[in-house]
Amino acid sequence: GGDQYIPNPVSWTRLGNLLYVDARQTGFSYCLMDNPQEMELRRREFDAQNYNAFFDGADFIRLLLRFLAHHPEIRDNPVIIVGESYGGIRTIVMLHLLLNYRDYGNGKEVYQDEALVQEIQEHYNHVFPQFKDMHVPPEVIATQFSHQILIQPALSRMYQQQVKGEMFEQEGSIIFEIAEEVGAQYVPLPGASSAWWQLLSCYQCL
16 A cells, blocks of 8 residues: 555565466466357366366476576576465476476376476486486485475365365354454355355355
8 A cells, every 4th residue: 555666675586586487377378269159168278288287387397497498507506496376286296297207208107298308308417417318316306406485385176175164164263253353144054075165155144
């Protein structure tokens, strides 16, 4: 509510160089369709080909490595990956891809992406020349990629939502406090499977 913008004294840029990336179909990123009038085709755009933690993590790694390649002065800098909400899942996937990269091209992991493995290896060839074209051990990779900052993260979507739903049901939870503050009565949904249903019940009572 102020009259003017002021510098943020705790800006993210105090941490280091900041690279902000929009995931697929978020922010300024969106898909184009030949025939958007078809409801079924629109629905399919929300399937795993666009909403998949491994595709998402791979997208971010490709962009990150190419950005670093275009800025050789910071190419070997330590990198901290920051994720908020669903970004928590993405961050975990990214670190696993980077630390165990060869398993994503040799059949050990369900997700396989040989092109990504080659791109990661090329990056490591420059950052860790003693391992040029060789497998780089995770403990060596961790000198560049090992830290993450998670902000209200999603970590295990289904189970996390279930536990949140159970917490919302407890007397004195934040939903009860909101209802009391506005003079409404909140009645938890019996047997609700996730936090979303409890929140829906709260919205209805308001």
